[in-house]
Amino acid sequence: MAGDTLRVADLPGRGRALLAARDILEGEVLLSESPILLYPSSLASLSSYCSACFRSLPPPPHTPCPSCRAAAFCSPACSAASHPRLLCAALSSGLAAAPEAHQEPLLFLLSAYSLQEPSLSAILSLSSAPQGPSPSQQQDAASLHAAVASVAPPHMLPAGFSPDLTAALLSKDRTNSFSILEPYRPDVPLELRKARCCAVYPRASLLNHDCLPNACHFDYADRPGPGNTDIVVRALHGITEGKEVCISYFAANWRYADRQCRLLEDYGFRCECDRCQIESKWKFDDDNDAGDGDDTMEEEHGKEDAEDGGDEGMEQEEGSDGDEDDFPHAFFFVRYLCDREDCYGMLAPLPPLPNGELSHVFECNACGQLKKEEDEDEADTDEMNDLI
Ligand SMILES: C[S@@+](CC[C@H](N)C(=O)[O-])C[C@H]1O[C@@H](n2cnc3c(N)ncnc32)[C@H](O)[C@@H]1O
Incomplete structure (x- = not known):
């Protein structure tokens, strides 16, 4: 299925899942398919x-x-x-x-x-x-x-x-x-953006959730030509053969309690991903918790932990033991979360060139902005702290 990139597997406690059928490069298109059902959202x-x-x-x-x-x-x-x-x-x-x-x-x-x-x-x-x-x-x-x-x-x-x-x-x-949202407008925050329609896709519906996903999905609803309601799933970073490919079912900046609540109520499972295991031990400032899922996170660790994120943190996310004092996802947010105000889309690299050369341009799946990787390298500690 899904060309040579994905295969279906049954995973204990997760049902069917899509796994990388070979090593996958960052930005690669993993899946591109038309809906089996498309219907107006209102x-x-x-x-x-x-x-x-x-x-x-x-x-x-x-x-x-x-x-x-x-x-x-x-x-x-x-x-x-x-x-x-x-x-x-x-x-x-x-x-x-x-x-x-x-x-x-x-x-x-x-x-x-x-x-x-x-x-x-x-x-x-x-x-x-x-x-x-x-x-x-x-x-x-x-x-x-x-x-x-x-x-x-x-x-x-x-x-x-x-x-x-x-x-x-x-x-x-x-x-x-999946919701296909109304066109992006800078004056409308993500949580107020309405769906223009909803779509059900046969294979993309087999993607499980992870709060630190390794893939994200795009739609290009206003693009001319055929296939404008197709879903396109791209890898955020390299994925080794056999690893599960996951997306996030909602904006990645949601805080722990709101993610857990949504996943339990709407999808019927308790998320035990690496990020949730770490964040379950964090203390949150309840006074600022509007409970609507769209707040950015607040975390008890300080700047030092954020600085410790970086590439090392990402490696931890991908498999090493980890440590509850670490903040392994700081790097993830700086690299993959769109920095436009109120956007909170995911930034995925553009697909590699036919010769396998990786792209240094990232595309946001919510506002569509294209951003050069170099821009992100300039992100400083202040920027990281804005996210936590
Ligand atoms: C869109 S479907 C994904 C495919 C599904 N696993 C299947 O067997 O068809 C969503 C459902 O998958 C399961 N699921 C998704 N992500 C999960 C996760 N991280 N842990 C456990 N179950 C998960 C939940 O049952 C959820 O309601």
């Missing part, structure tokens, strides 16, 4: 993004969907490609009147139930959170199933349509969907 996004390709719509007048007239397309080709048929039918028959809390999951369900085989089975083959749905999620699933039945014409519903199938689909959405 009803509001329908007026800003093409319902087929999800590029930003040009200024009006737009080409409305001739059936529902609620969705719009950016070109005759997208109009011909159209959008999910059950979603289209539901938009004509009262989806907008559904309770607000139901609208987003309904957009997912109506799009998923519009899929043909084998795409529907591919979604169902993805993992769900191991602990199963909570009682409130079960209740939500039952009322969402009734809502689908009320807004979708019965003759268009697939043969297997049932409360159990609806619950199963919802559980796949929670743990496997």
Whole structure:
């Protein structure tokens, strides 16, 4: 799978995982694939993004969907490609009147139930959170199933349509969907950036999480040409054959408690990565903890620990014993976290040249800035301390 770069393995306590099938160079493209499912993230996004390709719509007048007239397309080709048929039918028959809390999951369900085989089975083959749905999620699933039945014409519903199938689909959405964000704007901090659409990818959905990931994903939604909603996963640094390839499921600057909470609630696991093992011993300043996951970290160690990070710290992250007094991830943040205010994207090197020469230019997966490696080498201790 994934060309010659990745292979699937079952890892104890982690389910399926993608491992490096050979030594991988920093910046290498590990995975590039199209979604099996793409759906609008909100009803509001329908007026800003093409319902087929999800590029930003040009200024009006737009080409409305001739059936529902609620969705719009950016070109005759997208109009011909159209959008999910059950979603289209539901938009004509009262989806907008559904309770607000139901609208987003309904957009997912109506799009998923519009899929043909084998795409529907591919979604169902993805993992769900191991602990199963909570009682409130079960209740939500039952009322969402009734809502689908009320807004979708019965003759268009697939043969297997049932409360159990609806619950199963919802559980796949929670743990496997990627958000494709609205275009970057310097005045909108990352936590306020909304998704234009959500996507489920067959192989990228096998990537497990690590709070110090060795890969990150890009999308280029407004890029012209085909494949604008493809996901591209690139290595942050060299990865030796057999190592697991992991991404971070959210911005890497989240603090320990918020990461643990999100991973447990939404993904059903307690993260025991190297970084979490170290940070579980840190003390945090609770007065500044807004609890919304977007604070930068505060750590009880001082500047000295940050200075000790550097390359050595990175080596520790990759396998040596480590020491609870060390701050092995200082170097990671300086090198791989975008330094634009409020961005918090990941900086990955551009792919190596065909002759294997490594790039010294890093690209941010959130704001898109390109940054020369030399700039980062100038990062001084003050900059490190801003991060901790
Ligand atoms: C997007 S899927 C990743 C692929 C999944 N392991 C599988 O078997 O299909 C997310 C799920 O993988 C598992 N997972 C991801 N990262 C993990 C980690 N660091 N430790 C334990 N489980 C993890 C959790 O069950 C999570 O809900």
